[in-house]
Amino acid sequence: MIEIKNLNRYYQVGKERFYAIRDISLSIKKGEFVLFHGVSGSGKTTLLSIIAGVDRPSSGMISVNNELISKLPDQHLSRFRNREIGIIFQHYNLLESLTVYDNVSAPLIPERLSLKEIDKRVKKSLKIANISHKANSIASTLSGGEKQRCAIARALVTDASIIVCDEPTANLDRANIDIFLDILKKLHKLNKTIIVSTHDPIFQKLDYIDQIIHLEDGVLVS
Amino acid sequence: MNSLLLNTDIAIFLLGEFILWVVLLIAFGVNLYLLKKWDFHSYTNLQYRIEKLAYLIMVIIIFSFLMKFILLPYFVFTMDKISDIVPGAMCSAGVISFNAYGMKLFFIKMAILLLLMIWLMINHYDIEAKVYPWFRAKSWLFVFIFILITIELYWDYAFFADIDIHKVLNCCSTLYGLLEGVNPLPFGLDKREIIILFYMIYAMIISSTFGKQNYILLIGLILFIPIGYYSVLYFFGTYIYEMPNHNCPFCMLQKDYYYIGYPLWGSFFGGVFLGITAILAEERLKKDSKRLKYLMVLSFTIFVTICTFFVLHYYYKNGVFLEPVKVEMVM
Numbered sequence: 001m002i003e004i005k006n007l008n009r010y011y012q013v014g015k016e017r018f019y020a021i022r023d024i025s026l027s028i029k030k031g032e033f034v035l036f037h038g039v040s041g042s043g044k045t046t047l048l049s050i051i052a053g054v055d056r057p058s059s060g061m062i063s064v065n066n067e068l069i070s071k072l073p074d075q076h077l078s079r080f081r082n083r084e085i086g087i088i089f090q091h092y093n094l095l096e097s098l099t100v101y102d103n104v105s106a107p108l109i110p111e112r113l114s115l116k117e118i119d120k121r122v123k124k125s126l127k128i129a130n131i132s133h134k135a136n137s138i139a140s141t142l143s144g145g146e147k148q149r150c151a152i153a154r155a156l157v158t159d160a161s162i163i164v165c166d167e168p169t170a171n172l173d174r175a176n177i178d179i180f181l182d183i184l185k186k187l188h189k190l191n192k193t194i195i196v197s198t199h200d201p202i203f204q205k206l207d208y209i210d211q212i213i214h215l216e217d218g219v220l221v222s
Numbered sequence: 223m224n225s226l227l228l229n230t231d232i233a234i235f236l237l238g239e240f241i242l243w244v245v246l247l248i249a250f251g252v253n254l255y256l257l258k259k260w261d262f263h264s265y266t267n268l269q270y271r272i273e274k275l276a277y278l279i280m281v282i283i284i285f286s287f288l289m290k291f292i293l294l295p296y297f298v299f300t301m302d303k304i305s306d307i308v309p310g311a312m313c314s315a316g317v318i319s320f321n322a323y324g325m326k327l328f329f330i331k332m333a334i335l336l337l338l339m340i341w342l343m344i345n346h347y348d349i350e351a352k353v354y355p356w357f358r359a360k361s362w363l364f365v366f367i368f369i370l371i372t373i374e375l376y377w378d379y380a381f382f383a384d385i386d387i388h389k390v391l392n393c394c395s396t397l398y399g400l401l402e403g404v405n406p407l408p409f410g411l412d413k414r415e416i417i418i419l420f421y422m423i424y425a426m427i428i429s430s431t432f433g434k435q436n437y438i439l440l441i442g443l444i445l446f447i448p449i450g451y452y453s454v455l456y457f458f459g460t461y462i463y464e465m466p467n468h469n470c471p472f473c474m475l476q477k478d479y480y481y482i483g484y485p486l487w488g489s490f491f492g493g494v495f496l497g498i499t500a501i502l503a504e505e506r507l508k509k510d511s512k513r514l515k516y517l518m519v520l521s522f523t524i525f526v527t528i529c530t531f532f533v534l535h536y537y538y539k540n541g542v543f544l545e546p547v548k549v550e551m552v553m
């Protein structure tokens with residue numbers, strides 16, 4: 001459950017305030033599949049970052065799973081992010097010199113689990129993300145689509161209830177886009193809350209989208 | 223200008239205290255601003271900025287506090303060092319009682335350390351609770367601590383500035399030793415009774431800790447302050463010095479006694495402070511403070527072990543215990 005009320009995020013540019021998002025209010029229920037749609041610069045990444053606890057708002061209220069995340073002290077916020085949110089960045093942000101397996105197990109390090117439990121969870125996420133066969137490959141040797149699937153597996157491994165993807169299809173070809181959409185459908189069936197920011201019209205055709213949120217110059221348009 | 227202020231160690235110490243005070247002064251100013259504007263339930267830009275600022279100030283305060291914990295032993299060390307250049311003083315005992323500031327300084331430093339520990343404890347639970355339930359409490363406590371630190375800085379300066387190296391001083395043997403033969407022990411106790419009490423109170427502290435009886439623990443701590451102190455002064459200390467009539471809390475800080483005074487007094491006061499902090503956490507903040515209590519138990523156990531060790535060591539070496547020599551005329 002995500003509740004947002006009168007959310008603003010601005011940047012100080014000289015003496016002016018530039019609003020990346022302005023007065024956004026919305027709510028997303030658990031298990032919903034939500035699109036943030038808008039042209040480049042409309043504020044999609046900004047809004048997504050605040051929901052994911054990567055950025056903080058300038059003003060306004062945001063609560064995620066009943067936690068007022070914008071008010072959490074730093075150490076709580078990073079723990080929250082690690083447990084509740086799976087992030088798939090546009091450029092994947094993998095540790096290029098490590099194997100797929102090690103990349104995927106990294107978020108579990110602070111959780112102090114047994115090696116057996118870690119292994120179980122990593123294998124499960126690799127399977128959902130369709131990348132088990134590359135478990136022992138070095139990340140830098142993967143193709144774009146495989147890198148993304150590795151990032152998906154990493155986002156799943158802590159069993160986060162919310163998955164956010166920033167421009168997931170921007171660097172994929174048609175075949176990989178289809179594989180990706182398949183995985184998203186699987187996650188949707190697992191009752192994960194999924195938020196995708198995109199300007200790719202392909203998403204609008206999907207029949208399992210619950211909400212499309214249009215952004216224009218940082219403002220919500222319906 | 224008094225020549226002692228130009229002494230390197232004193233200059234470093236005073237400079238260190240001063241720099242820390244300036245940092246804390248800034249934190250103090252910001253802290254007052256935060257206290258005035260703080261409204262956790264608001265989502266305005268101002269409140270978000272304040273929360274960020276509060277976090278930054280907290281980091282600064284924690285850093286300065288850790289420095290304070292380092293500066294206290296350095297203060298003692300400095301006093302010990304200048305006892306070499308002050309005629310008549312053989313250890314810090316003479317230096318600290320040179321003027322009226324010495325003992326005041328000692329007590330205010332102790333009070334500050336205790337309050338710092340309490341602030342750190344409140345801050346820990348305040349952050350842990352996510353909604354800053356003790357923000358105002360810890361901020362006001364910081365205001366109070368800052369005032370004490372300001373007084374302390376002035377007394378630090380006044381203390382060293384007032385030491386005249388041409389005046390002959392008393393040393394610990396005249397300050398503490400002379401009393402021997404009258405009735406040196408407090409509360410009309412004799413040596414055997416105070417030692418029995420010493421171990422009994424230690425046992426009482428340990429058992430009340432594990433039995434979760436905070437009021438008994440508090441009584442134990444309050445009793446242990448004088449009993450622990452006088453036991454070292456009039457009994458265990460004599461085994462450290464291996465001299466039956468040498469009653470001084472300071473000489474043991476010197477190299478001749480392997481600086482044993484630092485861990486000894488450190489673990490003693492550390493235990494007392496940890497205990498008080500833990501009781502406050504449980505009784506006032508309603509927080510389980512197991513870790514603090516374990517640290518307290520550890521601290522006191524180190525203290526009691528050091529004390530006991532010197533007695534056993536002496537007995538093992540000499541086959542007898544130290545007997546105080548009755549002295550009618552000293553020196």
Ligand SMILES: Nc1ncnc2c1ncn2[C@@H]1O[C@H](COP(=O)(O)OP(=O)(O)OP(=O)(O)O)[C@@H](O)[C@H]1O
Nearest residue numbers: 011018019020038039040041042043044045046047
């Ligand atoms: N650190 C910053 N300083 C100043 N302006 C910024 C900063 N970060 C983002 N912005 C501005 O905020 C606006 C929204 O940016 P955002 O990245 O959210 O857009 P977007 O919708 O994700 O665009 P894209 O589709 O190109 O990724 C942009 O105009 C951008 O220039």
Ligand SMILES: [Mg+2]
Nearest residue numbers: 044045166167
């Ligand atoms: Mg973007």
